[in-house]
Amino acid sequence: LKLLTIIGARPQIIKSAAISRAIKNHYAPSIKEVVVHTGQHYDERMSAIFFEELQIPLPDYNLGAGSGKHGEQTARMIAGIETILENEQPDFMIIYGDTNSTLAAAVAASKIHVPVVHIEAGLRSFNKKMPEEINRILSDHVSTYLFPPTQTGLDNLKNEGFRVDNRPPYTIDRPGVFNVGDVMYDNTLFFSKVADKNTDILEKEGLQKKQFLLVTLHRNTNTDDATRLNAIFRALLEIANSGNETLVLPLHPRTAKQMEILLEAELRREISSNPAILLLPPVSYLEMIQLEKYAKLVLTDSGGVQKEAYFLKTPCLILRAETEWVEIVESGAAVLCDADETRILDAYRYFMSNPESSFQTIYGDGSAAEKILNLLLTGAGATT
Ligand code: UD1
Ligand code: UDP
Numbered sequence: 001l002k003l004l005t006i007i008g009a010r011p012q013i014i015k016s017a018a019i020s021r022a023i024k025n026h027y028a029p030s031i032k033e034v035v036v037h038t039g040q041h042y043d044e045r046m047s048a049i050f051f052e053e054l055q056i057p058l059p060d061y062n063l064g065a066g067s068g069k070h071g072e073q074t075a076r077m078i079a080g081i082e083t084i085l086e087n088e089q090p091d092f093m094i095i096y097g098d099t100n101s102t103l104a105a106a107v108a109a110s111k112i113h114v115p116v117v118h119i120e121a122g123l124r125s126f127n128k129k130m131p132e133e134i135n136r137i138l139s140d141h142v143s144t145y146l147f148p149p150t151q152t153g154l155d156n157l158k159n160e161g162f163r164v165d166n167r168p169p170y171t172i173d174r175p176g177v178f179n180v181g182d183v184m185y186d187n188t189l190f191f192s193k194v195a196d197k198n199t200d201i202l203e204k205e206g207l208q209k210k211q212f213l214l215v216t217l218h219r220n221t222n223t224d225d226a227t228r229l230n231a232i233f234r235a236l237l238e239i240a241n242s243g244n245e246t247l248v249l250p251l252h253p254r255t256a257k258q259m260e261i262l263l264e265a266e267l268r269r270e271i272s273s274n275p276a277i278l279l280l281p282p283v284s285y286l287e288m289i290q291l292e293k294y295a296k297l298v299l300t301d302s303g304g305v306q307k308e309a310y311f312l313k314t315p316c317l318i319l320r321a322e323t324e325w326v327e328i329v330e331s332g333a334a335v336l337c338d339a340d341e342t343r344i345l346d347a348y349r350y351f352m353s354n355p356e357s358s359f360q361t362i363y364g365d366g367s368a369a370e371k372i373l374n375l376l377l378t379g380a381g382a383t384t
Contacts, residue, residue, distance in 0.1 A: 001031045001377060004090035004114075006081065007059070008038035008101025010046050011304045014285055015096045015119065017054040018183035021190070022369035024055075031373060033057065034088055038077045038101040039064040043253055045282040053284055054191070070100060070131060077104030085114050092117045092376060095139060096183075097303075098132035102139050110142035110172060119183060119372065121146035122153030123324035131220070144175050145379070147372055149182035149363060152326055168379045176379060180371035181364010184304060188311040189366040192289050201287040202294060205248065205278060213245050214295035214309075216302050218252035221339075222319060226262040228339035232319055233259075233267055235344035236299075240276040243352070245296055247276060250283045297351050299337075299344070306334060313359045315351045317344060333357040 005020075007013045016035070023031050037059035041047045051058055063080035065073055081104060085093065093109040095102045097120045109116050121140050125133050140146055140157065148154045154177065158164055162177050170176035202209065215236060222228050240247050251259075256279075259268065271277055283291065289308065292298060298309040301319040306328060309316040316334040328334040335347040351357075364371075 001092070002034065002088070002090045003031060003092050003094050003117075003376070004034045004036060004085065004088055005094040006036050006038065006101055006105035007096070008040035008065070008077070009097075009099040010041050010050070010282075011302075012096040012099065012101060013037075013041075013047060013050045013056065014054065014187065014304070015183050016094075017050075017056050018186040018190075018369040019094065019119075019372065020056050022373055026370060027373050027377070030377065034090065035059045035061075036081065036084055037062045038080070038104065039066055040073070040077070040099065040101045042066060043282075045284075046253065049282075049284050053286055054187075065101075074100045074104045077101060078108045081105050081108040082112065085109055085112060090114060092145070094119060095143075096120055098123070098136040098139070100131070100135065103135040106139040106142050115144035115170075115172070116142055117145040117147070117372075117376065118143040119147045120149055120153075121177075122148030122155075122157040123150075124156045125322050125324050127322055129221075142172060144170050144172050145372075145376065146175055146177045147368075148177070148179050149184075149368070150325075150327060151179060151362075154179045170379055176375065178371070178375060180375075181366070181368035182307070183368045183372075184307055185311055185363040186366050186368050188289065188308055191286060192293065192312065195286045195289040195293070199284070199286045199290050201283060201290050205280070207246060207248065207294070209294040210296045211245055212295055213239070213247050213297045213299060214291045214305075215247055215249045215299045216252070216305050217249070217255050217300070217319060219301040219320060220254075222301050223252075223255050223258040224262075225339075229258060229262050230264055230267060231339045231341045232344070233263060233271055235341040235348075236277065237267065237270055237274065238341070238345060239348055240274050243276075243348075245276070246278055248278045248280065248291060248295070250280045250288070250291075252282060296355070297348065299348075307363070310334065310359060311363070313357075315355070315357045317347045317351075319344070327360075327362045331358055331360060331362075333359055
């Protein structure tokens with residue numbers, strides 16, 4: 001069986017590690033994987049840094065699509081992926097999540113009848129102003145296998161008319177829909193065992209366990225909106241000035257650029273000179289796992305970071321109005337704060353005085369990748 005995997009943005013490179021590891025350990029040579037990197041992320045710390053650390057095969061192709069407006073970036077990817085699909089003739093194309101790389105691959109493959117396998121299908125924010133919501137909905141509706149990571153994801157697909165009775169052979173008109181758990185959970189379980197041994201980020205940055213807060217921010221609604229960006233940073237400054245914890249911010253390049261342009265001058269000066277605020281370049285995955293595990297609290301607008309905080313039993317403030325990972329909020333381990341200074345400060349104070357949250361197992365059993373590969377092997381021959 002030949003799989004062609006599309007990666008491009010940081011979280012997809014990380015997610016792909018689970019499937020590549022399962023192929024190497026259990027399915028080679030029956031399953032062969034060809035990896036295509038769209039080049040959506042290209043900085044050393046947004047891409048190259050992950051391959052060796054996560055033992056991911058180096059891409060067989062790199063399309064060098066780079067940054068740009070949605071249309072031009074996605075178009076470059078579609079053209080490149082189509083040519084590779086024609087040459088490689090894979091049995092399936094694997095796509096992850098909801099980025100422009102995901103959508104480009106879904107469009108390219110479905111039109112030339114290569115069956116699409118969507119890992120992390122079915123998630124919805126119900127906010128179509130997000131580019132990711134458009135990417136997910138469109139990708140799901142041209143997929144032949146859909147793998148929602150949660151019951152909520154499966155239910156969302158049912159509500160959009162997908163049949164989940166799962167009778168092979170699967171086709172684009174009658175896809176297979178399976179909740180197998182989350183490949184990110186597979187990865188966190190696997191790599192958290194090695195992170196303690198292989199990284200020294202806490203020591204390197206002078207951090208003490210459970211005496212710092214981890215902050216990540218990159219969602220375009222926050223980085224490109226001056227009002228929201230300033231409100232979030234005012235709240236962070238207030239936390240830095242009033243609490244005893246260091247705030248650690250590994251900055252996505254988009255955020256670093258926008259802080260220079262959109263933060264009010266005085267606030268920017270106070271943030272960059274505050275000894276309790278540590279601005280870092282993006283960190284490696286193992287370093288991130290360490291930071292998430294030993295932070296007292298995580299503040300983030302990232303989907304992946306919300307979940308990893310939960311896997312590692314650290315409470316989370318979500319810097320968005322809504323989340324696709326509703327189970328985490330329902331469990332009480334995370335609070336939606338939007339970009340609202342008061343809500344951020346209230347939730348921070350709440351978790352400082354109520355540090356115990358409850359963390360259930362809701363993302364599978366750590367073998368999502370094996371379950372996906374088994375289903376592809378037994379259902380092989382699906383066509384669009
Ligand atoms: C993308 C995804 C988002 C995902 C995120 C993960 C889309 C529409 N968005 O957002 O869903 O959560 O990746 O991190 O696909 N840049 C660099 N160096 C890089 C990459 C980006 O400097 O290596 C800068 C460029 O200025 C670029 C900007 O970041 O214009 C945004 O990059 P882009 O890939 O378009 O979107 P992300 O915000 O990274
Ligand atoms: N991540 C990382 N280094 C960083 C920030 C994030 O390795 O400096 C990892 C994080 O552990 C998670 C993934 O990147 O596995 C999440 O990606 P991101 O926040 O960029 O995007 P999202 O999940 O919101 O799409």
